[in-house]
Structures are given as C-alpha cells and as structure tokens.
Amino acid sequence: MKLPRDVHGTEAVKALPRLGFVCLRQAGSHIIMRRESRTVVVPQHKPIKPGTPKGLTEQAGLSVEEFTAQLCPTASPALYSLAGTVNYFA
Secondary structure, rough: OOOOOOOOOHHHHHHHHHHOEEEEEEEEEEEEEEEEEEEEEOOOOOOOOOOOOHHHHHHOOOHHHHHHHOOOOOOOHHHHHHHHHOOOOO
C-alpha cells in the first residue's frame, strides 16, 4: 500500500498517539514525539513533502499499513487510490 501524498503534519501528530507515541516538546514548527526508544520528529507543514510520511514510518518503526490506518481510522484502506490521494467517491 502506498502512503497518501496529501498528509498534513497535524494529521500525523493525531495519528501517532493512537500508536502509543506521546508528545515531548515542540521546537519551532516541528513536534517531537516518543514511544519507548523511538523518537519521531513531525513537521507542522500543510501538506508535508511526499517523502516525509515514509520517513516518519521508518523513524517510528511502523509499517506503511499501520500508519495509514491511523491517519484516517474511520475510513477503509480502499478509499486510498493507487495514486496515493484520497478517493472519497469510492
């Protein structure tokens, strides 16, 4: 599964606590979150650059499926098209 390309930093910050991360502090426009020994730095940009969600999953030690499921927990993964954008009409 591909990560959606239009992820905002605030969406990522809301998704990570559902996976056990806690917010430690904010440094400028970046929020630092931690779970056990894993530290994730999330930029608060709208939207974040396309490669950044992949880096967040690697920093967090998560699979793409785990992270994507928490970005929009009420939507099924089928709503994300192959292009990586949300398909609300599926």
